[in-house]
Every structure is written in structure tokens, then in C-alpha cells.
Amino acid sequence: MATQAKFTEHPEVARRFPDLHPAFAPQQATVEANRCLNCFDAPCTAACPTHIDVPKFIKKIASGNLRGSAATILESNVLADSCSRVCPVEVLCEGSCVMHRYNKQPIEIGRLQRYAIETFYDSGAQIPKRNSPARKEKIACIGGGPASLSCAAELVQQGFKVVVYDKRPLPGGLNTYGVAEYKLRTADSLREIAMIEKLGVEFRTEEIADEAALAGLEKEYDVIFLGLGLGKMHKLGVHGDDTGGVIDALEFIADIKTGAKLDVGKNVVVVGAGNTAIDAAVAAVRLGAGNVHIVYRRDEKSISAFDFEFEHAKQEGVKFLWGTLPVAVHSDNGHAKTLECVQVKVDEFGKFSQVPGSNFHMECDMVIPAIGQSPLLEFLGKFHDLKLEKGRIVADRATGATSNPKYFAGGDCINGGREVVDAVADGKRAALGISAKLGVK
Amino acid sequence: MADLKTNFAGIQCPNPFWLASAPPTNCGEQIMRAFDAGWGGAVWKTIGEPITNVSSRYSSIDWAGQRMMGLNNIELISDRPIEVNLREITEVKKRYPAHAVIASLMVESKREVWHEMVKRAEGAGADGLELNFGCPHGMSERGMGSAVGQDPIYAQMITEWVKEVAKTPVIVKLTPNITDIRVVARAAKAAKADAVSAINTINSITGIDLDTFEARPNVGGKSSHGGYCGPAVKPIAMNMIQSVMADPTAALPMSGIGGISNWQDAAEFILLGCGTVQVCTAAMHYGYRIVEDMVDGLSNWMDSKGFKTIEEFRGLTIHKITDWKHLDLNYKIVASINESLCIGCDLCHIACWDGAHQCIHMDRVAGPKDGPVEIHERPAEFEKRSRASIAVTPIPKLDHVTMEAHGPYATPLARIPRVDETECVGCNLCSLVCPVNNCITMVERPTGLPPETWNERTKGTGRPIAGMPTGHH
Numbered sequence: 035m036a037t038q039a040k041f042t043e044h045p046e047v048a049r050r051f052p053d054l055h056p057a058f059a060p061q062q063a064t065v066e067a068n069r070c071l072n073c074f075d076a077p078c079t080a081a082c083p084t085h086i087d088v089p090k091f092i093k094k095i096a097s098g099n100l101r102g103s104a105a106t107i108l109e110s111n112v113l114a115d116s117c118s119r120v121c122p123v124e125v126l127c128e129g130s131c132v133m134h135r136y137n138k139q140p141i142e143i144g145r146l147q148r149y150a151i152e153t154f155y156d157s158g159a160q161i162p163k164r165n166s167p168a169r170k171e172k173i174a175c176i177g178g179g180p181a182s183l184s185c186a187a188e189l190v191q192q193g194f195k196v197v198v199y200d201k202r203p204l205p206g207g208l209n210t211y212g213v214a215e216y217k218l219r220t221a222d223s224l225r226e227i228a229m230i231e232k233l234g235v236e237f238r239t240e241e242i243a244d245e246a247a248l249a250g251l252e253k254e255y256d257v258i259f260l261g262l263g264l265g266k267m268h269k270l271g272v273h274g275d276d277t278g279g280v281i282d283a284l285e286f287i288a289d290i291k292t293g294a295k296l297d298v299g300k301n302v303v304v305v306g307a308g309n310t311a312i313d314a315a316v317a318a319v320r321l322g323a324g325n326v327h328i329v330y331r332r333d334e335k336s337i338s339a340f341d342f343e344f345e346h347a348k349q350e351g352v353k354f355l356w357g358t359l360p361v362a363v364h365s366d367n368g369h370a371k372t373l374e375c376v377q378v379k380v381d382e383f384g385k386f387s388q389v390p391g392s393n394f395h396m397e398c399d400m401v402i403p404a405i406g407q408s409p410l411l412e413f414l415g416k417f418h419d420l421k422l423e424k425g426r427i428v429a430d431r432a433t434g435a436t437s438n439p440k441y442f443a444g445g446d447c448i449n450g451g452r453e454v455v456d457a458v459a460d461g462k463r464a465a466l467g468i469s470a471k472l473g474v475k
Numbered sequence: 476m477a478d479l480k481t482n483f484a485g486i487q488c489p490n491p492f493w494l495a496s497a498p499p500t501n502c503g504e505q506i507m508r509a510f511d512a513g514w515g516g517a518v519w520k521t522i523g524e525p526i527t528n529v530s531s532r533y534s535s536i537d538w539a540g541q542r543m544m545g546l547n548n549i550e551l552i553s554d555r556p557i558e559v560n561l562r563e564i565t566e567v568k569k570r571y572p573a574h575a576v577i578a579s580l581m582v583e584s585k586r587e588v589w590h591e592m593v594k595r596a597e598g599a600g601a602d603g604l605e606l607n608f609g610c611p612h613g614m615s616e617r618g619m620g621s622a623v624g625q626d627p628i629y630a631q632m633i634t635e636w637v638k639e640v641a642k643t644p645v646i647v648k649l650t651p652n653i654t655d656i657r658v659v660a661r662a663a664k665a666a667k668a669d670a671v672s673a674i675n676t677i678n679s680i681t682g683i684d685l686d687t688f689e690a691r692p693n694v695g696g697k698s699s700h701g702g703y704c705g706p707a708v709k710p711i712a713m714n715m716i717q718s719v720m721a722d723p724t725a726a727l728p729m730s731g732i733g734g735i736s737n738w739q740d741a742a743e744f745i746l747l748g749c750g751t752v753q754v755c756t757a758a759m760h761y762g763y764r765i766v767e768d769m770v771d772g773l774s775n776w777m778d779s780k781g782f783k784t785i786e787e788f789r790g791l792t793i794h795k796i797t798d799w800k801h802l803d804l805n806y807k808i809v810a811s812i813n814e815s816l817c818i819g820c821d822l823c824h825i826a827c828w829d830g831a832h833q834c835i836h837m838d839r840v841a842g843p844k845d846g847p848v849e850i851h852e853r854p855a856e857f858e859k860r861s862r863a864s865i866a867v868t869p870i871p872k873l874d875h876v877t878m879e880a881h882g883p884y885a886t887p888l889a890r891i892p893r894v895d896e897t898e899c900v901g902c903n904l905c906s907l908v909c910p911v912n913n914c915i916t917m918v919e920r921p922t923g924l925p926p927e928t929w930n931e932r933t934k935g936t937g938r939p940i941a942g943m944p945t946g947h948h
Contacts, residue, residue, distance in 0.1 A: 064540060065540050068539045068540035071820045071822065071910055072822070073819075073820040073821055073822065074820070074821040074822055074824055074825035074854065074858075075821055075837075075854070075857045075858045075861050077819065077890065079861065079862065080861040080862075080864065080866060081866055082866065083865075083866045083867055083868065085861070085862040085864075085866070096539070096540070121868075122868060125868060125869055126868060132818040132819050132820045132886075133818075135818040135819070135885050135886060136818050136910065136911065338870070431865050432865065449867070452867060452868050452870060453868040453870075455868065456867050456868050459865075459866075459867075463865075
């Protein structure tokens with residue numbers, strides 16, 4: 035069954051999560067494209083982990099060569115559609131735009147990229163296929179997220195036979211299950227994956243690899259690429275953290291995106307202040323929770339969310355409690371009722387201490403921990419001769435090669451958890467590393 | 476406050492801004508509204524035996540998202556009866572006695588027909604006459620317009636016929652569709668014309684529809700060459716006007732025409748000797764209201780320069796333009812990049828390498844390399860290196876945020892190009908492509924040599940041809 039056919043968007047989700055940054059209309063795009071200075075050795079291109087030739091694709095929009103524009107983008111980044119939606123462009127291409135020093139208005143590169151790619155896909159076009167001779171070697175990509183998708187697309191373009199394995203019903207990893215819906219719809223993630231499928235990549239979903247299966251894969255495939263991502267989110271580690279109504283942020287977002295659970299109640303508390311915490315908190319607001327708090331043990335200056343995400347959350351009505359640490363989830367009939375918190379102070383050495391007598395209770399229908407994903411330690415332990423460090427696979431940044439010549443790796447499982455575009459870049463570099471190892475010049 | 480009052484070959488008007496003979500001056504009602512908006516004069520849409528026009532009539536060239544950089548038309552002269560136009564001239568002059576109303580005329584090339592037309596126009600109250608020897612399309616196929624203006628003998632003959640009866644100043648409008656515009660200007664002067672106006676529109680085909688392969692403007696699947704005007708033609712007009720004004724056998728009071736869109740354009744035309752300027756495309760694009768800033772801007776500029784009247788600066792540039800052979804070969808300038816203003820687009824670098832003399836380099840952080848022979852990485856090698864680099868999304872939690880060596884300027888030092896003055900030929904290209912005002916300036920580097928022209932250098936050497944300078948061809 036083709037990937038896209040396995041999913042139907044929930045109408046309520048579509049209604050509550052309209053585009054955060056609506057697409058450009060054609061003339062808007064042309065005006066913006068004309069504004070680009072067409073820098074030489076452009077800083078935006080250098081800043082992009084996949085090094086999309088930004089001025090080149092923008093000037094093709096200006097000239098009316100939209101097909102060429104999309105092809106330019108896809109040549110560097112096969113997940114260009116999702117990247118155009120989810121990239122933190124403020125700290126990447128647009129952040130490096132020379133216009134910051136000119137009239138303070140960087141070119142809207144992300145929206146232009148989205149315009150070029152969407153126009154291309156909407157026209158019924160497909161990713162241009164390279165005319166490479168078929169090769170006999172077979173490569174398996176384990177994990178169906180951005181790193182594997184990128185790696186698989188590049189390898190299949192080079193003539194290799196590639197199969198992507200994923201444990202979930204739909205491929206795409208966080209692109210499909212984990213990105214706030216108003217940034218990237220699951221349906222759009224799947225459309226993009228369908229494009230890669232049409233290049234000839236085979237997807238096998240709901241497959242879980244145990245040791246025996248891995249041994250089988252090692253026999254069947256010449257090289258195995260590991261695009262495993264990270265493990266489950268950390269638990270709160272306080273009394274009652276497994277009670278009903280406590281659900282981690284990624285699970286919460288996945289439930290929304292698939293339409294599995296859209297009822298959030300009135301009071302929602304998100305714990306943590308990273309980008310995923312913001313996504314979860316905003317989603318809770320959009321689903322009708324009138325009272326959404328983010329509690330964070332440090333202060334405002336220390337949050338790991340990007341500035342624009344923090345601003346967005348405030349605009350949506352999310353409230354923040356700083357220097358606040360959850361100590362217990364109190365339940366009623368097995369369902370969370372209040373979250374007990376305590377004020378904390380951090381001294382000059384970074385040591386936290388609770389303020390005695392500062393405990394208070396927050397009413398909650400839902401508690402959403404968003405305090406990071408854990409490494410896939412248990413699963414990673416199944417691979418032989420795979421060197422790990424701090425729960426990550428040790429891989430060569432330029433080639434994705436690991437300590438085991440059979441395995442290459444990329445994405446969150448080697449970089450500890452970065453952006454989609456970083457995974458795409460890792461995947462492509464690994465594909466080039468793999469093809470070089472297999473003798474492609 | 477500067478005085479913009481103008482006396483052009485005896486024609487008085489409150490300011491030098493005239494509407495050119497064109498659709499904005501088609502009828503009296505329009506012209507009166509134009510005078511209300513502030514125009515000093517108007518040249519009536521050319522009067523003659525009424526014609527039938529086609530639809531469509533205009534087409535244009537857009538550039539980088541801006542509309543109408545150049546405008547093309549295949550409209551003919553007035554399609555209204557002569558007597559209607561003349562009656563309205565009388566009416567306009569009655570209501571606006573202080574404004575200049577010029578009758579543009581074009582009739583059959585017969586002496587008595589011209590005599591009759593001149594008398595009727597003057598009888599209606601026109602302050603002057605403009606002979607339309609320039610219209611490049613349609614009328615020229617009937618032996619009028621540029622068919623007259625391209626032949627100095629005809630032009631002189633008809634001008635003489637007009638001067639036999641004219642009591643008001645006679646302006647001959649020159650066509651640019653000729654190898655040397657001075658030839659017809661000299662003919663006009665020989666015929667005792669009082670003034671000339673230039674330029675009329677330039678023969679053009681503006682574009683082709685890439686779906687239908689039909690040219691624009693499209694008249695039922697066919698097109699015809701038209702007359703090109705608007706900002707795109709300004710440099711061509713200025714060259715032609717300067718060549719006329721610098722030639723004593725051709726120079727007459729000049730009404731400048733060609734892409735004038737604002738007060739700065741007008742000031743430039745006046746510096747080339749024009750007594751009035753005529754505007755069409757800008758008024759067709761934005762309406763009569765544009766004259767307000769033309770008057771205001773010119774007046775403010777004149778105040779800032781201490782000019783009290785137009786005459787005080789008219790023509791100041793004519794003789795600052797000369798033949799190439801009179802330029803000083805020992806004058807040397809070089810490009811200078813202001814690092815504090817540089818935004819790091821590096822357009823100067825690629826322009827210099829691909830379009831000029833390979834003297835702006837990206838290796839400034841490696842220190843000075845001036846010397847007789849320099850080996851630099853080529854532009855493609857820089858790009859290749861950037862694209863081979865491993866860039867990641869900066870995430871504070873994962874990255875020890877260490878700023879790379881940034882340097883003292885807003886732009887990272889590695890992106891600020893440097894000029895190798897030993898190689899710079901002072902061509903200006905980098906300063907032209909630089910998007911930032913005053914970032915790249917050209918500064919003089921005295922050579923210590925006395926001024927020397929090509930003429931002087933080759934005098935008596937007997938090698939003027941073998942030693943012709945090389946340049947941009």
C-alpha cells in the first residue's frame with residue numbers, strides 16, 4: 035500500500051492547526067525573489083546544513099523558471115518541502131542573510147523555498163530522476179526519519195537498491211509524527227515521502243529489528259545505514275509520573291497529528307522549555323485548553339527554545355513559570371488532578387536548591403513532560419562493534435562511517451538531537467560515504 | 476527660493492516642466508487638469524488630418540519586478556478633428572494665459588498645407604509650434620513623421636515653409652532613429668528654426684509572448700514596431716542632446732525629452748543645455764501629480780546649490796563631455812572598500828573577477844599580498860569550499876557557543892573583500908554593483924605624471940592606428 039494512502043487527515047486537526055506562515059502567492063514570491071541581492075558565495079548557502087544554492091533557486095523564481103528552481107533545491111535537499119516549513123531559518127539561512135546589515139529585512143528564504151517546491155509538487159511533477167545505471171549492491175536504512183529518507187533518496191538516485199525500515203505504521207519519523215501540525219502537516223510529510231518512494235526506495239513499516247533480524251539484515255545488505263533517532267522522552271521522575279493524564283510531549287503531538295486524541299481538558303502544564311515543549315503547549319492552546327503553563331526550573335534567559343518559538347508561545351497565550359520544579363503529580367481516580375511544584379534557586383555553581391515552604395499546587399487535566407529524549411541505549415547495544423559515546427553512535431561527520439564498516443549512521447542518533455535539516459545533511463553525507471565505499475567515483 | 480520661471484525661445488511659462496505631445500495632452504480638459512497639477516506647459520497631441528488608431532497600442536518592459544522601465548506605443552497622431560483641437564487650444568489659453576500651449580503639427584508634405592495649418596494653429600492662440608518630424612511608426616509609412624526627420628533636405632524644406640508664415644517660435648522635434656542626430660538639427664538651424672526638441676521615440680519591439688509567439692502590443696495576432704520611451708531611453712536621449720548642444724552648427728534652444736521621471740533627471744537634462752524638459756511616460760504611469768515633486772525637488776536642489784534661476788546652471792555640463800581622445804591618460808583612481816559599511820554580499824568580487832580585471836580578492840584575512848605576481852583562488856574554489864563545509868543548526872544546549880573569528884566589523888572579516896590596488900584599473904564596476912551607498916568609492920591615486928591625452932601621446936609618433944587603445948568593445 036502506497037504510503038500516502040495509509041493516512042487520512044482528521045478534519046478537526048486541519049481546522050485547529052492552520053499554517054503558521056501561510057504560503058506565498060505567485061506575485062508575492064516574485065517581488066520577494068527580486069529583492070534578493072544574489073550574493074556571491076552566499077552566506078545563506080553556507081549556513082544551510084544541506085548547502086542549498088539559495089540565490090540560484092531564488093533567481094529562478096524571479097525569472098519564472100519554477101521547475102528549475104525546485105530542481106535546484108531538491109538536488110541539495112530531498113526533504114526541501116518539510117525543511118522549508120520546519121527549519122529554524124532565523125538561525126540558519128535567513129539569519130545569515132546580508133540584508134540584516136542592509137535594510138534589516140532578510141529575504142524570506144524559507145517561504146520562497148516552500149513556494150518553489152509546492153508549486154512543483156502541485157503541478158504533478160516528481161523529483162527529477164538521475165540517469166544512473168543500476169547497481170547490484172543493496173542498502174538498508176533503519177529508521178524512517180529524515181536522515182534515512184535523505185540517505186535512501188541519494189543512494190537510489192545513484193542506482194543502488196534501498197529499503198527503509200521503520201517501526202511505526204507510517205514512515206517519516208518526527209516529520210510525520212513529531213512536528214507541530216501548524217508547521218508541517220502529516221499529510222505533507224507523507225506527500226514528500228511518496229516522492230522518494232517514486233524514486234524507487236522501498237519502505238517496510240511496522241518492522242521491529244531484534245538481534246536475529248539484525249543478523250539477517252547484515253547478511254542481506256551490503257551496507258546498513260542507521261537513522262534511528264533518539265529514544266523515548268525522559269519521564270518526570272517524580273511521584274505519580276505514570277498516572278493517567280501524564281503524557282510526554284512527543285506522544286501528545288503524535289496523538290494530535292494522527293487524530294488519535296484531541297481532548298486536552300482545561301488546564302495543561304508542560305514541563306520543560308525547549309522547542310518541543312513550546313510545540314506541545316501551543317497545541318494544547320489550539321485544542322481549547324484555556325489555561326496552559328510551561329514550568330521550567332531555570333530562568334527565562336536559560337531556555338533552550340529558539341527566541342522566535344518563545345515569542346510565538348507568548349503570543350498564543352502560553353504562560354511561563356520560571357524557577358519552578360515539579361515534585362509530584364497528585365491524582366484522583368487514577369487521573370492527574372494537581373501538579374505539586376516547588377520554587378527552586380540556582381547558585382553560581384549551577385546547583386539547584388528548593389526554597390523551603392514554597393510548595394504549591396497547580397490544577398491540571400494534563401501534565402506534559404518535555405524534558406528531552408533519552409538515548410536508544412538498549413537498542414544500540416544490539417549492534418556489534420558499534421562505538422558509542424554519551425549514548426550517541428560515533429560517526430565520521432564527513433562520511434557517516436562508524437566503527438563497524440558495515441554500518442553508517444546519521445541524524446539524531448549521532449548528533450544528539452538537532453533539526454530536520456541537520457539529519458538530511460547527515461543522511462546525504464552518509465550516502466556519499468556509502469557510495470564511495472562501494473566504489474562509486 | 477529658486478525661480479523656475481522659464482523663457483524658452485521666447486515662450487514664457489511658470490516652470491520648465493512641459494508635458495510632451497502624447498496621450499496625456501490629447502485634449503483641453505486633460506491639459507487644464509495638468510496645469511492645475513503644476514505643469515508649466517504642454518505640447519498638444521500632434522494635430523493633423525485625423526487618423527484611425529488600432530487597439531492595443533502600448534507595451535512595456537518591466538525590470539526586476541518594476542513596471543514600465545520602458546514603454547512602447549504604436550498610437551498615431553490625434554484622432555480628433557483639427558477644428559476641435561484648435562477650439563480647445565483657444566479655450567485653454569483663455570483660462571491659462573500664463574502657461575505654455577504648444578501646438579504639435581504634422582500634415583502632408585505640401586507647402587500650402589503646412590502654411591494653412593500653421594496659420595490656423597497660431598490663430599487658435601498657440602504659444603509656439605512643434606513640428607513632429609519624429610513619429611517613427613505609421614505616419615512615417617505615409618511620408619510624414621520620421622520619414623521627414625530622417626532626411627535633412629526634407630526637414631529643412633518643411634521648416635522653411637513653416638518659417639515663411641509662422642509668427643510664434645518654431646520647435647523642430649528630432650527623431651533619434653538616425654545615425655547622427657546632428658545632421659537634422661543642423662538642417663533645422665539652417666532653416667531658421669527657433670528651437671529643437673529631442674528625442675522622439677526610438678523604434679522598438681518590446682517583447683514576444685512565449686506561448687503564442689506573437690509580439691507585443693498585439694493587434695489581432697500581429698504587431699508592428701513602435702516608439703520606445705521611458706526611463707530606459709534616458710541615457711540615449713542625453714547623449715543625443717549633448718551632441719547637438721556641443722555642436723555650434725546645430726545648437727539651438729533645446730527642449731529635452733527622453734525618460735525624464737523626476738527632478739534629478741530634469742536637472743541633468745538642463746545641465747546639458749535644455750531650456751525646458753518634456754515628460755510623457757512618467758505622467759502616463761503615475762498621473763499629472765508627479766510634477767509636484769519635480770518642481771519641489773528641483774527648487775530645493777537649486778536652493779542647496781545657490782542657483783536662483785534655471786539659466787544659472789543650464790548647460791554647465793555640455794563642455795565637461797568631450798571626445799575620448801581628450802581624456803587624461805595619467806589620471807588614476809582605484810576602488811576603496813569601506814569595511815564598516817560592507818554587508819558581505821561579495822558582488823564586487825565576482826563582478827571584478829568575471830566582468831573586470833580580477834583585482835578584488837577574498838583572501839584579505841591572509842594578509843596583504845600585493846606584488847607583481849599574485850596567485851589567488853578562483854571564485855569557483857571559494858564556493859566549492861563553502862559547500863564542502865559541515866554546517867549545523869546552532870543549538871545553545873549542544874554547542875559551546877563560540878563565535879568564529881568575526882573581526883571588528885559587522886560583517887565577518889572573511890567576507891569583506893579587499894582591493895589589490897596594483898591590479899585595479901579604476902573601472903568603477905565594483906562601485907556600480909555594490910548595493911550599499913558609499914561603501915565602495917573610487918579614490919584618486921596621483922601618478923605624479925602631468926596630464927596627457929591620447930592625442931598628445933601619439934602626436935608626431937606616426938603610430939596612431941597601430942597604438943589604438945584597447946577597451947571594452
